[in-house]
Amino acid sequence: MNVHCFVTDTRNPQIRGHQIGATWAAQIRQTVELYLDFFNQVGVPRAQVQAIGEASLQALQGWCPSLAEEIVATAEGAGVPLWQLASLNARTEILAVMPASTEGECSTAVFAPNGALPPRTIQTWDWHDSLVPNGLILQLTTAGGMTVKLFTEFGMLGKIGVNSAGLGLHFNILHHASDNGSAGVPVHAIARRILEEATCIDEAIALARSARVSASTVLTVFSRDDSSPRAVSIEMSPAFTAVVRPDAGGWITHTNHFLDLELSLGERTPDASTTYARFDHVNAALRNMASGKLSRRADAMCGEAGEDAPICFHPDLSMPATERWETLLTIGIDTENSVLEYAAGNPKQLARNGYLRF
Structure with missing residues (x-):
């Protein structure tokens, strides 16, 4: 995956959308085409893709009009039919109508004990290598003046990030028995709005709870402020939204299964998934993952297994594209300076080759 960077300082969502769409039209059109083909390959009819995409955009319009306006403007700027870009932003909502994959995506660890030191975080982003030849690091200015x-993926509103109030967010997909095709607010849009508006943990929780969702996801949010709690995982599902707090040492970890006891009763991730092995692996490595340097956290996250650790996905080219997974990005968030630290590839590759700061 090639990672591109873009900075826009307009506070107007329509102007921002046109800027992003026009500047990155080729990448956005490519991403849309890849996802539409992917939906077809996994058996979601085109008419259903369009229906969920359009209805999710309508749900977003009711919940956060400015983000819906940005999608409309981005589609116009990129020359993409609106329903197609809406469907891209609702990709998790569309996939919620399918049986849960035997794989998940992403392993996250956040160390945020009370005290003067800022949180130390790391996440892998695992996804289908064929869908994301390019990724985007975006800097924007909100209506309220925050940075x-x-x-994110090209054409999508958001995923993993940090704001100038020192609030950071990691993103992992989940699967619950209550997931359905009713086209709720896109979970990627919820992540984006939290980054645009929340200045503390309680505000992030309130925003997440205010959205009706049709697909499950966990947003792990954390703050540079020495608050209580300083970090939580917000597990969202159509059934209800739960908040998981850190352990006594200040650690909070997540892969792709529910940790809330009540929500876990509706767990839809198959036992064959690596989510449980990845969760156990990360928790076993925590003792060495509290370093202030991302490369050391990344190396410790892999441990002695290196790139053979269960948190590192390598695409099996003998498998169909819809069943191939790769660790496309490793990312940490510096809330003290509101900076993203990242490298394309798995944590061991980051530890060996270094990372970029944005």
Whole structure:
């Protein structure tokens, strides 16, 4: 995956959308085409893709009009039919109508004990290598004047990021028995709005709870402020939204299964998934993952297994593209300076080759 960077300082979502769409039209059109083909390959009819995309955009319009306006403007700027870009932003909502994959995506660890030191975080982003030849690191200015820096796929509103209030966010997909095709607010849009508006943990929780969702996801949010709690995982599902707090040492970890006891009763991730092995692996490595330097956290996250650790995905080219997974990005968030630290590839590659700061 090639990672590109873009900075926009307009506070107007329509102007921002046109800027992003026009500047990155080729990448956005490519991403849309890849996802539409992917939906077809996994058996979601085109008419259903369009219906969920359009209805999710309508749900977003009711929940956060400015983000819906940005999608409309981005589609116009990129020359993409609006329903197609809406469907891209609702990709998790569309996939919620399918049986849960035997794999998940992403392993996250956040160390945020009370005290003067800022949180230390790291996440892998694992996804289908064929869908994301390019990724985007975006810096924007909100209507209220905050700066947001985030990583996302081209054409999508958001995913992982940090704002100038010192609030950071990691993103992991989940699967619950209550997931359905009713086209709720896109979970990627919820992540984006939290980054645009929340200045503390309680505000992030309130924003997440205010959205009706049709697909499950966990947003792990954390703050540079020495608050209580300083970090939580917000597990969202159509059934309800739960908040998971750190352990006594200040650690909070997540892969792709529910940790809330009540929500876990509706767990839809198959036992064959590596989510449980990855979760155990990360928790076993925590003792060495509290370093202030991302490369050391990344190396410790892999441990002695290196790139053979269960948190590192390598695409099996003998498998269909819809069943191939790769660790496309490793990212940490510096909330003290509101900076993203990242490298394309798995944590061991980051530890060996270094990383970029944005």
